[in-house]
Amino acid sequence: MKETTSRSNQTDTIADPANTLIELRDLRKSYHTPAGPIFALKNINLSVKRGEFVAVMGKSGAGKSTLVNMIAGIDCPDSGEITINGVSIQQLNEDERARWRGLNMGVVFQFFQLLPSINLVRNITIPMEFCNRYTAPERKTRALFLLDQVGLSDHARKKPALISGGQQQRVAVARALANDPDLIIADEPTGNLDSKTAAEILDLFCKLTQRGKTVLIVTHDKTVAARANRVVTIADGEIA
Amino acid sequence: MDMGARWNKIIHDIWDNKSRSLLVIFTLAIGIAAVGMINNAARIIKRDLFIEFAGTHPASISLSISPFPKELASSVTALREVELAEARRTVAAHTQDSKAVRHNLQMVAVPDFKSIQIDRVAVEAGANEPGLRDILLERSSAQGLGLSIGDMLPVEMENGNRYNLKITGIIHDMSTQPYSVSQDALGYVSMPTLEWMRETPYYNTLKLVVAEDKLDRSHVLGVAAFARDQVIEPAGYKVYAMSIMSLDGTPGDHWVKKPLNGVLLMLQIMSVLAILLTGGLMVNTISAVLVQQIKQIGIMRSVGANRRQIVLLYLGYVSMLSVIGLIIAIPLYI
Numbered sequence: 229m230k231e232t233t234s235r236s237n238q239t240d241t242i243a244d245p246a247n248t249l250i251e252l253r254d255l256r257k258s259y260h261t262p263a264g265p266i267f268a269l270k271n272i273n274l275s276v277k278r279g280e281f282v283a284v285m286g287k288s289g290a291g292k293s294t295l296v297n298m299i300a301g302i303d304c305p306d307s308g309e310i311t312i313n314g315v316s317i318q319q320l321n322e323d324e325r326a327r328w329r330g331l332n333m334g335v336v337f338q339f340f341q342l343l344p345s346i347n348l349v350r351n352i353t354i355p356m357e358f359c360n361r362y363t364a365p366e367r368k369t370r371a372l373f374l375l376d377q378v379g380l381s382d383h384a385r386k387k388p389a390l391i392s393g394g395q396q397q398r399v400a401v402a403r404a405l406a407n408d409p410d411l412i413i414a415d416e417p418t419g420n421l422d423s424k425t426a427a428e429i430l431d432l433f434c435k436l437t438q439r440g441k442t443v444l445i446v447t448h449d450k451t452v453a454a455r456a457n458r459v460v461t462i463a464d465g466e467i468a
Numbered sequence: 469m470d471m472g473a474r475w476n477k478i479i480h481d482i483w484d485n486k487s488r489s490l491l492v493i494f495t496l497a498i499g500i501a502a503v504g505m506i507n508n509a510a511r512i513i514k515r516d517l518f519i520e521f522a523g524t525h526p527a528s529i530s531l532s533i534s535p536f537p538k539e540l541a542s543s544v545t546a547l548r549e550v551e552l553a554e555a556r557r558t559v560a561a562h563t564q565d566s567k568a569v570r571h572n573l574q575m576v577a578v579p580d581f582k583s584i585q586i587d588r589v590a591v592e593a594g595a596n597e598p599g600l601r602d603i604l605l606e607r608s609s610a611q612g613l614g615l616s617i618g619d620m621l622p623v624e625m626e627n628g629n630r631y632n633l634k635i636t637g638i639i640h641d642m643s644t645q646p647y648s649v650s651q652d653a654l655g656y657v658s659m660p661t662l663e664w665m666r667e668t669p670y671y672n673t674l675k676l677v678v679a680e681d682k683l684d685r686s687h688v689l690g691v692a693a694f695a696r697d698q699v700i701e702p703a704g705y706k707v708y709a710m711s712i713m714s715l716d717g718t719p720g721d722h723w724v725k726k727p728l729n730g731v732l733l734m735l736q737i738m739s740v741l742a743i744l745l746t747g748g749l750m751v752n753t754i755s756a757v758l759v760q761q762i763k764q765i766g767i768m769r770s771v772g773a774n775r776r777q778i779v780l781l782y783l784g785y786v787s788m789l790s791v792i793g794l795i796i797a798i799p800l801y802i
Contacts, residue, residue, distance in 0.1 A: 302770070323774035330772015341767045345480035350473035355771035357473055364472070403771065 249411060249442045250276035250299060255308035257294055257465075268294040269305065270465040276444060278410065281437040283456035284446045291465040292446045293415060299444065300335055300413050301325035313410060330359040334404025338416035340396040342388040348375060348399050349384045355406040374402035378432065394425030401432050405441075412436060414445045418452055430455045474777075478785045481757075489789060492753050496793030497800070499746030503739040504801030510732045521642045521722040524588040525552075527675035528688045528719040531696070534706040535670035538579045543699050544674065549691045551679040554586045555579060555671035559662060562624040563653055566614035572652040573623060574644075575603070577659045579671075586675045587643035589656065593617060594637030598658045604637035608646035609653035621655070623665070631665050633657065643713060645723055674700070678719075685712065688719040754786055 255272035258265045268291045276282050286292045297303040298310055301317045302325075310318050313332060317325055329335070342351045352371035356362050362370060375381045378398040380391070388396050397417060404412050414433070418426035430452060433443045437457070445456060453459045461468040482489045533540075536555070544553035556578050563573040578584055581597040581604075591604070594617045598604045603621055610616060620632040633655070644654055659669050676695065681687040689710065696707045714721040722728075758765070765778055773781075 300770070323776070326769050326774045327772055329770065335770045337767075337770075341763070341770075343477060343764055343767060345484050346473055346477050350476050354473040354477075354768070358768065358772040358774075358777055407772070 247277045248275050249278045249280075249313055250274070250444070251309070251311040252295075252299070253309040253311075255295075255298060255310065256306045257291075257298065257303070258306055267465050269298070272308070272465075272467060274460060274467060276442060278442055279437055279440050281433060281443045281455070281457045282445070283453035283459045284444065284462060285448060285450070285453050285459055286462035286468075287448065290462045292448075292462055294465075295462060296413055296415055296444070296446050300333060301329050327359060330355055331361070331407050332409050332411060334401075334406070334409045334412045336397070336400050336404050336412065336414035336417045338419040340388070340393065340400045340420075342396055342399060342403070344388055347385050347387050348380065348391070351388065351399060352403045352406050355403060359407050361407050371402075371406070374405055375399070377405075378402045392425075394421050394428065397421060397425070397429055398432065401429065405436075410440075410442060412441055412443045414443065416447055417445065418447070418449065423451075426452070474781055475784065478781065478788055481761075481785060482788060488753060488757075492750060492789050493793045493796065495746050495749050496790060497796040499742045500794060500797035501800035502742045504797060506732075506735045506739040508801050510736065513728065513732065517728075518722055518725060522720075524590075524642050525586055525677065526643060526720050526722075527586045527713065528678045528682055529676050529692045530711050530713060531674040531676065531692060531700070531707050532709040532711075533672060533674055533700060534708070535668070535672055536674075536700075536703075536705045538671055540671075540700065540703060540705065541579075541674060543703065544676065544695045547691075547695055547699065549679055549694060551677045552585055553677075553695075554584070554675045556673040556675060557659065557662065557667075557669075557671045558673050559667060560626060563613065564622050565612065571613070573621075574652060574654050575623075575657045575662070576654070577657050577662055577671075579659075581656060581658070586677055587641070589639045589641045592638045592640050594635075596637070598656050598661065599636060600658065600660050601631075601633055601664060602636040602661065603633040603655040603657050604639045605635050606644070606647065606654040607638050607640050608648055609655065610635070610638050612647035612651075613653060625665060625667075629666065633661070642722065682720050683718060685717055685719055688712065750786065750789075754782070757785070758782065 252272050252274040255269050256267070257269040258267045272295065284292050284295060294303070298305050299312065301320070304318050309316060315328065315332075317328060320328060342348075343354065346354070349368065349371045352374055353367040356367045356370070361367075372381060372384060375384050378401055380395055380398055380402070383391055383395065388399070391399070397420075401412075412433070418429055421429065433445065434455060437443050445452065447453055538555045541553045541555040544550055556576055559575045559577075561573045561575060563571055565571060592607055595602065595604065605613075605615065605621065613621075615621060615635055617635055617638060619635050621635055623631045623633055625631070639656060641654060644650075645652075647653055663669050676692060678688050678691045692710045696710075700707055712719050714723050714725065716726045768778060768781075
């Protein structure tokens with residue numbers, strides 16, 4: 229396994245159980261097509277410590293999104309183990325993984341993926357409702373707090389269509405923090421943004437890691453990867 | 469009051485797609501209203517028509533007999549198997565409507581118009597009983613002939629004699645087919661009026677109500693035959709015919725009951741089909757909504773929603789549309 233770092237502090241590749249948030253062991257995933265099986269992930273081993281800002285880089289089709297889907301519990305590996313915060317998520321059923329994901333992980337997508345028919349506050353409170361966290365008044369208060377953290381409290385009552393792409397992505401980050409998860413996963417979060425807005429989003433992620441959150445970002449952009457503590461490169465389903 | 473983001477989403481999903489929501493709501497409303505109206509109509513018809521008809525104490529069977537005195541009815545009533553018997557005189561004649569078109573006219577005379585116990589008639593307007601040279605016209609006949617109280621009804625007897633009877637009242641007789649169906653007019657006259665019209669004062673029809681098993685056709689026919697054999701014919705009178713006044717021969721049933729039940733059944737089936745079609749449209753629309761919202765479902769799953777929560781969310785969406793449709797439909801069929 230080859231990992232490159234963009235910062236001076238080198239990560240320890242030997243997993244420290246107490247400090248390890250994500251542990252992937254011998255992960256394999258293949259997809260069956262009429263042309264034969266495609267091995268999306270081949271024998272992946274990876275550890276991510278708490279508070280790390282990790283960028284997963286690779287060309288298109290390398291397996292980045294597949295790896296992130298495994299970590300996020302959206303898909304299941306053919307074999308191997310995925311342990312996040314001490315929980316083997318591949319042993320959970322689909323509904324258990326969804327709930328676990330809501331409570332323990334925040335996901336930020338490339339195209340923001342806010343619910344278009346409800347306003348920004350409700351976009352942030354909805355994960356809290358699904359996971360039954362906080363009381364109703366607390367949810368609203370927390371949503372407004374998070375919007376303020378990302379600088380959008382003035383737009384709280386607006387629907388997503390009425391704000392810019394960059395603002396929507398900031399709301400998506402706020403939504404990812406709704407249930408105060410330890411882990412934030414972002415799949416090409418700046419792929420649809422201009423460079424200035426992208427930098428603002430990355431600043432947000434850096435702030436989150438300073439607050440003890442772990443951020444795993446998938447990107448093909450080297451300038452984005454340069455902001456991470458550690459870069460993991462995937463090629464042909466293997467960590468290069 | 470904070471409704472929650474989920475209910476907020478449902479309301480906004482409905483509001484933001486007004487045309488689709490309105491289509492579903494009005495389809496639901498029409499389907500529900502159709503079922504409600506048809507079933508309501510059936511209930512009202514059964515209540516108003518059939519129950520009201522039962523209140524007229526309908527005859528189990530009617531016997532056509534050679535001329536007999538009214539006392540024969542008392543003799544038949546004395547039979548244990550017979551609850552009540554009443555004598556009537558029916559006279560066939562003709563009349564004309566306002567356009568001078570000839571119609572059959574049946575005139576009926578009873579011993580005491582105010583005390584009819586079998587196939588009771590209801591006086592709707594005018595005199596409580598027919599006077600001399602007067603006639604109480606059945607309401608459908610009056611409407612069909614274009615006549616009202618105070619008008620003169622031209623009557624032509626079978627022997628060609630013509631008379632004019634004054635219409636002094638309008639009655640409703642549920643035991644016979646209305647003029648609109650049979651095109652035969654019906655009126656009640658007094659026996660003195662028939663005598664004035666040179667008819668011999670006798671009775672020729674005996675209406676019977678059996679004491680038990682009123683709906684059992686074979687029993688009713690048996691009782692009538694018993695009355696014929698034990699009382700009527702031994703007294704010297706001839707029974708020409710015995711008839712049960714319903715289309716399927718069920719004693720005591722309104723003549724229109726069977727065909728009306730058939731029509732109502734068809735309407736109820738059609739209302740069920742309307743509901744099924746409504747349901748089909750709902751399923752189609754909800755499927756389209758789900759396909760359109762697959763991405764949103766994925767987003768909700770990614771932020772922690774389980775399958776049950778997603779299902780309940782969209783059931784809530786359907787329920788809200790259904791409630792709105794119901795609110796519109798209820799006033800339509802009340």
